[in-house]
């Protein structure tokens with residue numbers, strides 16, 4: 001059931017993914033978050049699948065996949081490995097980041113630990129640099145209450161410009177609200193309005209120069225600001241992944257190949273009719 005990505009190579013991950021998703025899913029949702037924030041507990045609560053929730057050193061990076069139905073929609077959920085950042089410092093972080101950027105999920109739910117929200121929000125801001133389609137699930141509210149923390153969720157929502165859903169995933173509290181928030185973001189009118197992080201002037205100038213070139217290359221089909229930031233950060237490995245992505249964009253999908261074959265046989269498409 002897991003999507004293994006032993007070599008953490010993007011190509012393997014993306015090649016495996018579309019086939020394993022099936023044709024039925026109406027939306028693809030990724031669960032991201034720092035290690036140990038309750039992602040797998042949320043995943044199990046939503047999908048009803050009994051996943052192992054442990055983490056141990058040296059394990060193969062596994063992306064667990066499950067599904068649930070809500071308001072007549074089939075939702076596919078992917079449980080990403082824990083990541084403190086999206087700077088690809090570890091295999092887990094790289095897989096999480098590659099999935100968020102290249103996997104094209106409809107929504108990313110970032111599961112955070114309410115007892116150390118400040119540290120967790122770092123990842124939220126990094127995910128928001130990739131996509132505005134983010135929902136913040138503040139989990140472990142029970143523990144935060146025990147510690148006497150009082151979190152103003154409405155204020156958090158206003159500051160970040162995205163939906164914020166408090167939860168106690170272990171007791172299945174907040175999961176219905178999470179399903180509704182996901183539904184509204186994918187199928188409803190909800191438009192998140194996250195604020196863009198602005199860097200100092202010199203860096204912003206560099207970003208816009210690199211961005212102009214990238215927009216020409218990718219015809220504005222990719223988040224060029226984020227790629228520019230990675231390149232300015234000296235992360236050249238991203239270039240290889242982007243080239244691979246471009247190649248994929250040009251390759252016909254399996255469905256297209258099948259369709260062409262069918263049409264070719266039936267109506268002589270191959271003879272150029």
Ligand SMILES: Nc1nc2c(ncn2[C@@H]2O[C@H](COP(=O)(O)OP(=O)(O)OP(=O)(O)O)[C@@H](O)[C@H]2O)c(=O)[nH]1
Pocket residue numbers: 033034035036037038039040041042053054055081082083139140141142143167168169170171
């Ligand atoms: N008190 C409390 N414990 C929780 C809650 N949600 C999850 N847990 C517990 O927190 C621990 C970690 O949960 P996981 O779901 O494994 O966390 P994870 O984010 O998937 O962890 P990694 O995959 O290792 O990054 C488990 O012991 C859960 O039972 C919650 O809302 N409250």
Ligand SMILES: [Mg+2]
Pocket residue numbers: 039040041053054079
């Ligand atoms: Mg987990």
